[in-house]
Amino acid sequence: MRRFVYLILALPAVAMAQGWGNVGQQKEEVFTWAKWWTEPLFSGFWMAWTRATLAFFIFIFAAIALMAVLELRRPGGDERDGILRLTTTRGDRLFISLLGSAYIFLAWLGLVGLPLWAPLALALAWTAFCFWKV
Amino acid sequence: MKTENQRGWLFVLPVLILVAFNALIPLMTVVNYSVQETFGNNQFFWAGLRWFEEILRSERFHAALGRQLLFTFTILIIEVPLGVAIALAMPRRGFWVPVCLVLMALPMLIPWNVVGSMWNIFTLPQIGLLGYFLNDVLGINYDMTQQPVSAWITVIVMDVWHWTSLVVLLAYAGLVSIPEAYYQAAKIDGASNWSVFRYIQLPKMKRVLTIAILLRFMDSFNIYTEPFTLTGGGPGNSTTLLSIDLVKIALGQFDLGPAAAMSLIYFAITLAVSWLFYTLMTRDDQ
Amino acid sequence: MKPRSLVPLIYILFLMLPIYWLVAMSFKTTNEILGGFSLFPQEWTLANYRAIFTDPTWYWGYINSILYVSINTVISLAAALPAAYAFSRYRFLGDKHLFFWLLTNRMAPAAVFALPFFQLYSAVGLFDTHLAVALAHCLFNIPLAVWILEGFMSGVPKELDETAYVDGYSFPRFFATIFIPTIKAGVGVAAFFCFMFSWVELLLAKTLTAVEAKPIAATMTRTASSAGYELGLLAAAGVLTIIPGAIVIYFVRNYIAKGFALGRV
Numbered sequence: 001m002r003r004f005v006y007l008i009l010a011l012p013a014v015a016m017a018q019g020w021g022n023v024g025q026q027k028e029e030v031f032t033w034a035k036w037w038t039e040p041l042f043s044g045f046w047m048a049w050t051r052a053t054l055a056f057f058i059f060i061f062a063a064i065a066l067m068a069v070l071e072l073r074r075p076g077g078d079e080r081d082g083i084l085r086l087t088t089t090r091g092d093r094l095f096i097s098l099l100g101s102a103y104i105f106l107a108w109l110g111l112v113g114l115p116l117w118a119p120l121a122l123a124l125a126w127t128a129f130c131f132w133k134v
Numbered sequence: 135m136k137t138e139n140q141r142g143w144l145f146v147l148p149v150l151i152l153v154a155f156n157a158l159i160p161l162m163t164v165v166n167y168s169v170q171e172t173f174g175n176n177q178f179f180w181a182g183l184r185w186f187e188e189i190l191r192s193e194r195f196h197a198a199l200g201r202q203l204l205f206t207f208t209i210l211i212i213e214v215p216l217g218v219a220i221a222l223a224m225p226r227r228g229f230w231v232p233v234c235l236v237l238m239a240l241p242m243l244i245p246w247n248v249v250g251s252m253w254n255i256f257t258l259p260q261i262g263l264l265g266y267f268l269n270d271v272l273g274i275n276y277d278m279t280q281q282p283v284s285a286w287i288t289v290i291v292m293d294v295w296h297w298t299s300l301v302v303l304l305a306y307a308g309l310v311s312i313p314e315a316y317y318q319a320a321k322i323d324g325a326s327n328w329s330v331f332r333y334i335q336l337p338k339m340k341r342v343l344t345i346a347i348l349l350r351f352m353d354s355f356n357i358y359t360e361p362f363t364l365t366g367g368g369p370g371n372s373t374t375l376l377s378i379d380l381v382k383i384a385l386g387q388f389d390l391g392p393a394a395a396m397s398l399i400y401f402a403i404t405l406a407v408s409w410l411f412y413t414l415m416t417r418d419d420q
Numbered sequence: 421m422k423p424r425s426l427v428p429l430i431y432i433l434f435l436m437l438p439i440y441w442l443v444a445m446s447f448k449t450t451n452e453i454l455g456g457f458s459l460f461p462q463e464w465t466l467a468n469y470r471a472i473f474t475d476p477t478w479y480w481g482y483i484n485s486i487l488y489v490s491i492n493t494v495i496s497l498a499a500a501l502p503a504a505y506a507f508s509r510y511r512f513l514g515d516k517h518l519f520f521w522l523l524t525n526r527m528a529p530a531a532v533f534a535l536p537f538f539q540l541y542s543a544v545g546l547f548d549t550h551l552a553v554a555l556a557h558c559l560f561n562i563p564l565a566v567w568i569l570e571g572f573m574s575g576v577p578k579e580l581d582e583t584a585y586v587d588g589y590s591f592p593r594f595f596a597t598i599f600i601p602t603i604k605a606g607v608g609v610a611a612f613f614c615f616m617f618s619w620v621e622l623l624l625a626k627t628l629t630a631v632e633a634k635p636i637a638a639t640m641t642r643t644a645s646s647a648g649y650e651l652g653l654l655a656a657a658g659v660l661t662i663i664p665g666a667i668v669i670y671f672v673r674n675y676i677a678k679g680f681a682l683g684r685v
Contacts, residue, residue: 049166149503150518235673306677
């Protein structure tokens, strides 16, 4: 019995003798696109930017900038009365399609869950519908 | 008619910078937090859309949203007809008009936490006027700190007390804009009180009532300080409205991810109602 | 007296009851509050008010609140006046969408902004300063001021601007000496509502301050939670916060509806 206890006590010592073993070894970093998009962009910065969220905002601002360019090229905002009995300009249609898409994604996420390919298609369809008819 | 002048941008620039600093940076931060996880020290790990899924499916969020909608619709159903009725009964001119207006507006100028404290003091059993009256004179067992039903009724009565005057003031502003000749014409035609209301007063009030309803919807949807000071969200969670729950998660537990996801869902609702407000307003402006 | 004038009378009575109770409590002694029910203070005391005016944590709460509210009102009006002029007189790229965006900030729940504001104002080193609260309140006060002022300015005929132009006024001189005096009622109303909404707001003010700039409202909530039975003191502090609004409201009595409705009545 005593021998057994000694043996157990000795086990960590044996392990110690092995040094660090493979604990300290860095695992080989494998580059994946998913990781590239989602890793912290500025480490330790409180705003916590990632490339994915940055891309999201660039997309939104680019869309707004596109509306501005279109407005400068063809002033008047392409105003019309859509089928929802709303008078809308290009900018309004962009807003309606973005907000509508947000609701589509949220509804799908709550009711069905990931992945979000189906609602993406729905959102694109909604956007097309907004710019075409509303 | 307005003139086309891009100099307008220069005039708007200070506003743009100040509001962008206050609105855009926080909004971006919230979006960033909503897809990440943190254990403090500004170290963040990607979490994907997990928080959104979690919040959208959590019982707690559904309960808070349900309570919020119940609260908002209850106060709208009470405040709007009550406000219109009081506005109709107000004198149109004379010495008492400014007195009424000032006294009615007074509750809206009281700091929101004082409103909560005031109603707390007012409704305490034995100590408060209402608490004493209900418990010791009428013999109704009423204690807002113990009974969820009492707490709910108190929160709603408090909001009615606080904001019905907004509906009264707006409806009254619509009513005084009706020329006297309309009423005389109605009298000659022998119109009943109801048809005067239905065909003269109500159409004139339509615009102001739209504003009143949307403002009341929005402000009651965002309500935080008054019910929090009054009940702290309790007893239990019975009066934990959406904002109270959000602040609990965000500043109480400091769960940045779920709080941010909840903020964005909350914000989406706000955005839709603001858009409705704006569309209705600008349509009437033309 | 017509029977229907009873309706507003009863309503006002209902409004005044809790306020009366707050005032009555503030003049009672703690013993009387806890001892039993009394409709009027049996023994009038100013001890609660004296406690507030002699304790720095209390009266500094008032000074802090007044400081950040005043800074906020000045910033909001200074920024909103030219912007409202632009919205009421010019058409420019994206004007309607900008106007809408301002509205969304007035409508957004403060609770959504509490957490990022805490991070933002800590990061720029403004946490626990009056300026932080004043800037944070700009979030909803600038849109409010722009909307109210735009409502008033749209009521001024454009001929006024044109005449001044023909008479050889420079634009800044016209704006300062003719236009602002013309809409001075609007400026007063906008200032009042900025002051008021900054004064009544607690959540952001509490989140952004700790000691130095702590508003009176936060001092009150601390009293309410820690020393649960200092109700007289709490009531007195509450009464003191009602007074500024009650004094100024008389001057804007004809515009209260317009102010609350963002200038759209």
